[in-house]
Amino acid sequence: MLSIKDLKASVEGKQILNGLNLEVKPGEVHAIMGPNGSGKSTLASVLAGREEYEVEGGAVNFLGKDLLDMSPEDRARAGMFLAFQYPVEIPGVSNANFLKTAVNEVRKSRSLAPYDSKEFLKIMKEKMALVEMDKAMTQRSVNEGFSGGEKKRNEIFQMAMLEPTLAILDETDSGLDIDALRIVSNGVNALRDGNRSFIVITHYQRLLDYIVPDFVHVLYKGRIVKSGTKDLALELEEKGYDWIKEEVAVGA
């Protein structure tokens, strides 16, 4: 589904990704961990199509298409979803109106008829339950005045509405208390259906107790330097990253 080959990317002239490789198949959950500054969020940003990130080399194939050639909206329409680390506040645009526009733009790109208000409300109600979101939040401006937990729940709610093929969660657990973490994780797990894939970027093993990954990768200096199962996450939690850094140093 997603194939990243030798991806190199920089931001503001500084190279962050140095030849990253990753294969994601349908239904798989990949966790990406790594110390601060290793390139985790850069990977998410490059995949979502942020313009300030310059791709210097490599290739990304998503569902048979050259992802790097696509605009951010076309990536979303093709089925990619990025849950933002810092969701943006948009005063004056209601959550419901925003989502209706988004869902219908995505449907339009797939030659599907737009949902009318009644259908949309019904679907919205169903998905709101997934993240224990109340109706008032859909009437408010997008993320405006939301708490950290509410913002992250809103990301998962949007993901549920857009039903992506591949979801990238960029440090969705950062700043969440244990209750919010449970709600967010339950929302994600409810969307695991054997076909939908996830890339879960996180700093902490804690999230992976809730969202159990098939694979865990360690990102360091812009490359994946170690891959394993969920046990690797536990090992990292216990021992930190220093032993990985040493391994890399020895290997080099």
Add this chain to the structure above:
Amino acid sequence: MSTITKYQTASTAFVQEAEVFADLYGKDHPTLAAIRKQAMVAFSNRGIPTMKHEEWKYVNLTSIAQTDYRTASPADSQKLSKSDAEQYRFAGKDAILCVIENGKLNVAASTMSSIPAGVRIGSIDDFSNDADVMSHLFTHASFEEEAMVALNTMLCYSPIIIKVDAKVKCDTVIQLIFATVPGVDPLLIPARVLVVAGEQSEFTVVESYHTVGAGALTFNNVVSEVVVGKAARVHYSKIQVEGDEAQHINYHKVNMARDSYQHLTTLTLGGAIVRNNLNIRLDDEQVNAYLNGLYVLNQKQVIDNHTLVDHAMPNCYSNELYKGIIGDQAQGVFNGKIWVREDAQKTNAYQSNKNLLLSNQASMNTKPQLEIYADDVKCSHGATTGQLDDEALFYLRARGIGETVARSLLNHAFAADVIEQVENEALRESLMQLLDVKLSALQIET
């Protein structure tokens, strides 16, 4: 010919025209004839303002000075019909539509059958026996201080007058449709409005400005005077959607009596040069004045909003919110003055001007001016000029919303809160539609 000579020549021509007009139409109303004479003197002394004038430094009136205008005359024939007027209906099917075609009431095109009791709308002839109305006519906007008010005062022979009696609450919106019909020659239209709100009355007035068809240049020179009686509540909107070539200068003077309330919204979407001069005088205690503006500009449009909120008495509240979206090579000006006079203790006055620039060539000059002579007041002002939030744009696009729609959503969100404050629902919806049509035009060009 030097610029100054052009301005002088044009000014002299206007005065000569006024003299001819006075002979033709001025005989019926001797008190007004006297005022017009004074206005002619004032205009002769001041002339058309040049950019050297501090208050006019961003608006170039050379095209007005250079153009050989014919002044619209009460004797001109009119051609618009009721069906023409219907397309400008902004406040629901019940609204009263008064069509003012090239400055003069066009009764045939107007829909005035449903005017409720206690509300009167008409021209001078309909009010010549109403001493109250006649005492207000031509007296509030100062022709001594403003040349363009003087120009209007000396040339205007067909003001439109609205009077709402004391304690009358009129739910039917009164819409004044100012339809400019360009002709073969450049046309100066001295339009004038007087609104007298009786004590404890409440109603909504809309002034809308349109260009119907194409032709030579037009210049609307408008003066509106609104007298808000004790405890009256007046909701007022000025909708400027004239054509690309239109020139428009207007003075809007509001006098507010004790316990009164007024909410004024100015929406500017059309016109080549638009200059709005708003002067709101809070003339007694416990007055609430809201003053909102929204301008969305493209191509080479120039909009200059000059506002003055004049706190003359204690314990009053004013709140001013002006927002602009400026694209292409358009220019915006906001000059917002709050004047708190010595007696106006316990004044609360707030002002905000926010702008979005959509292109590198677009410009905005904003100047808040607070002059405070009382010592126990709360006043604040703020001005921002920036660009569309790139993060918000990316966020929307990352959800599958195309760039054009995303920009439009964000522009709409920026502008909408000005219109959301308009009380009448049908009017509010019409204004939102006008806004969205203009916003989508911006998208195509960028």
